Structures are given as structure tokens and as C-alpha cells.
Amino acid sequence: MLDTLQNKNVLVTGGLGFIGSNLAIRLVELGANVTVIDSLIPESGGNKFNVSPIESEIEINNGDLRDAEMLSKAVVGMDYVFHLAGQVSHGDSMRDPELDLGMNCISSLNLVEACRHNCPDTRIVYTSTRQVYGVPQELPVTEAHPTLPVDVNGINKLAAEYYHLLYDRTYGLKSTVLRLTNTYGPRQQIRNNRQGFAGIFIRKSLQGEAIQIFGDGEQRRDFNYVDDVVEAILLAGCNEACFGDVFNLGAPAHYSLNEFIDALKTYRDFESSKISFPDDKKLIDIGDYYGDYSAFKRVTGWDPKVDLNEGLGRTLEFYQKYQKVYLS
Numbered sequence: 001m002l003d004t005l006q007n008k009n010v011l012v013t014g015g016l017g018f019i020g021s022n023l024a025i026r027l028v029e030l031g032a033n034v035t036v037i038d039s040l041i042p043e044s045g046g047n048k049f050n051v052s053p054i055e056s057e058i059e060i061n062n063g064d065l066r067d068a069e070m071l072s073k074a075v076v077g078m079d080y081v082f083h084l085a086g087q088v089s090h091g092d093s094m095r096d097p098e099l100d101l102g103m104n105c106i107s108s109l110n111l112v113e114a115c116r117h118n119c120p121d122t123r124i125v126y127t128s129t130r131q132v133y134g135v136p137q138e139l140p141v142t143e144a145h146p147t148l149p150v151d152v153n154g155i156n157k158l159a160a161e162y163y164h165l166l167y168d169r170t171y172g173l174k175s176t177v178l179r180l181t182n183t184y185g186p187r188q189q190i191r192n193n194r195q196g197f198a199g200i201f202i203r204k205s206l207q208g209e210a211i212q213i214f215g216d217g218e219q220r221r222d223f224n225y226v227d228d229v230v231e232a233i234l235l236a237g238c239n240e241a242c243f244g245d246v247f248n249l250g251a252p253a254h255y256s257l258n259e260f261i262d263a264l265k266t267y268r269d270f271e272s273s274k275i276s277f278p279d280d281k282k283l284i285d286i287g288d289y290y291g292d293y294s295a296f297k298r299v300t301g302w303d304p305k306v307d308l309n310e311g312l313g314r315t316l317e318f319y320q321k322y323q324k325v326y327l328s
């Protein structure tokens with residue numbers, strides 16, 4: 001099915017970031033003509049080194065999606081748009097809500113408007129987040145679960161989902177939304193603490209630093225290795241049955257934070273301890289979360305292939321090789 005991407009014009013927003021760059025690399029392998037838009041927002045996961053294996057084979061546009069005029073030109077002729085640009089830090093969304101509004105809502109609204117007017121036949125995949133559900137009322141969380149975000153980021157991502165669905169319904173702009181869960185793997189920004197606990201734990205394990213777990217460490221989460229997420233994004237874009245709808249990603253197994261640390265300890269030597277939750281983190285913590293991804297599996301056949309242990313091994317190997325870029 002992914003063969004259809006060969007020779008197609010494909011735009012990846014946020015394509016110098018973690019998931020976007022892995023997606024761009026896969027798209028080049030599949031023979032697509034790839035353009036990435038990424039304004040390399042400071043402190044985000046944007047990093048030109050992320051696309052170094054394909055740099056000579058893609059177009060890089062350093063425009064910002066908040067610039068509607070730039071965007072309306074950039075989308076012309078695009079067969080597919082994978083919309084990954086966004087602000088991912090939940091804590092930052094509380095410290096600077098207006099910045100989050102611009103990066104997640106205004107950018108997304110500009111994108112669907114630009115596509116409606118300039119490439120109405122394109123197919124759009126938007127990467128949203130499990131954070132839109134807030135604190136799970138039951139597990140595993142299905143798409144029918146109420147959405148009650150616990151932070152500004154979750155609200156803005158939810159609004160961005162609705163822009164895509166509205167434009168699909170109202171203007172026939174083929175759009176689908178994937179709600180991603182904790183994604184980890186090569187090319188994630190792990191230098192600072194903005195991208196979630198998986199990246200922080202991976203960095204500390206590489207540096208042999210002690211890891212502090214907030215709470216008792218029994219919070220359960222699901223994890224996806226980035227290659228599996230890339231596959232899901234591509235399948236969603238190529239499957240007509242996905243448009244106009246929202247799907248969870250997820251994993252067949254879920255793990256406590258303690259188990260995640262134990263898995264890291266099979267590769268790296270470091271100390272770990274438990275501390276009580278800092279107040280600002282507790283306020284936006286969602287506790288246990290794992291998603292039901294059976295709807296997406298039914299429609300596309302997607303099932304994650306890389307389990308946590310194997311994925312962590314591959315991730316650590318990558319960062320050991322490129323320590324200077326990602327850790328210094």
C-alpha cells in the first residue's frame with residue numbers, strides 16, 4: 001500500500017523534529033519527493049542533523065506555520081501533508097499558553113486553510129496526543145473516552161484536531177487524526193527536559209546519572225518505538241477509510257515506570273530513587289494511561305512490531321554513536 005507514495009509530492013511539517021525527521025527518512029526510502037517545513041523553534045526537537053542521511057534528497061523550508069502567506073505557497077502541488085509541527089511540552093504550555101496557542105492552533109488552522117485553497121485534493125495526517133483525554137476514567141482508553149485535557153497543550157491539540165475534522169466534513173479536505181502515546185527512539189531531543197520522561201530517563205541512563213522517579217513509579221504507560229509510529233502515520237495517509245476520523249495509537253503491552261527503568265538497566269548502569277511529585281508536575285499528571293488502538297488496527301492492519309526492550313536497545317545504540325550531537 002505504501003508503494004503509492006512513490007514519486008508523490010509530500011510535505012512534512014515539523015520535519016526536522018524527532019518523529020518528522022524519521023518520517024522524512026522513510027518517505028525518501030519509499031521514493032517520495034519530500035519537502036520539510038520546520039522553523040527550528042528553540043528548545044524544541046528541531047535539529048538539522050536529524051535529516052543528515054537525506055539532506056541532499058529533500059527540500060528544506062525554514063518557514064514558520066504561523067506565517068499563513070508562506071504556507072499557502074508551500075502547499076501548492078502537495079499530494080500528501082503530514083502535519084507534525086507543534087509544541088510538545090505540557091509544562092511549557094502552562095508557562096507560556098499563548099506560544100502553545102500559536103504553535104498548535106494557529107499553525108494548524110493556517111495549514112487547513114492553505115490546503116483548502118491551494119491543494120484541495122491533498123491528504124492530511126495530523127499527529128495529536130493522548131493528552132486530550134486528561135485523566136483516564138477507564139482503561140484502556142478508547143476514542144469514545146471523554147476529552148478533558150489537564151493542560152493548555154491538550155486543549156490546543158484538541159482544537160487542532162477539530163479544525164482538521166471540520167475541514168474534512170465541510171470542505172471535503174481529506175484529513176485524519178492520530179492520537180499518539182509516548183513515542184521514543186532515535187532523533188528525539190533528549191538534551192533538555194521538555195520532551196517527556198522517556199527522553200529524560202534515556203539521557204540520564206546514557207550519562208550514568210541517577211534517575212529520580214516521581215511518586216511510587218507504578219504509573220502504567222504504553223510506549224511506541226518511532227519506526228512503528230512512522231508506519232502508522234504512512235498507513236493513515238494512504239488509507240481512504242481513515243479520513244474524517246480520529247484514531248488512537250498504542251501498544252500491545254504496557255509498563256510501569258519502574259519496569260521502564262528496569263528495562264534500561266539491562267543496558268546501562270545507573271542508580272534510581274523515588275521522590276514525591278513536585279506540585280507543578282502533579283497538577284498536570286494523568287496517572288495511568290494506556291490506549292486501545294484496535295480501531296486503527298482494524299482499519300489499517302497496523303500493529304507495533306518493536307517491543308520496549310528491543311526499542312530501547314536500538315535507541316541507546318543510536319545515541320551512543322551520536323553523543324556529541326544529542327548530548328553535548
Ligand SMILES: NC(=O)c1ccc[n+]([C@@H]2O[C@H](COP(=O)([O-])OP(=O)(O)OC[C@H]3O[C@@H](n4cnc5c(N)ncnc54)[C@H](O)[C@@H]3O)[C@@H](O)[C@H]2O)c1
Pocket residue numbers: 013014015016017018019020037038039040041044045046047063064065066083084085086087088102103107127128129130179180181182183184188189196
Ligand atoms: N513525541 C511524542 O511522544 C509525542 C506524543 C504525542 C504526540 N506527539 C505529537 O507528534 C508531533 C511531533 O512531535 P515530536 O516529538 O517529533 O516533536 P519535536 O519537538 O521533536 O518536533 C516538532 C518540530 O516542529 C517544529 N515546529 C513547531 N512549531 C512550528 C511552526 N509553527 N512552524 C514550523 N515548525 C514548527 C519544531 O521546530 C520541531 O522541529 C507533535 O505534533 C506532537 O504533539 C508526539
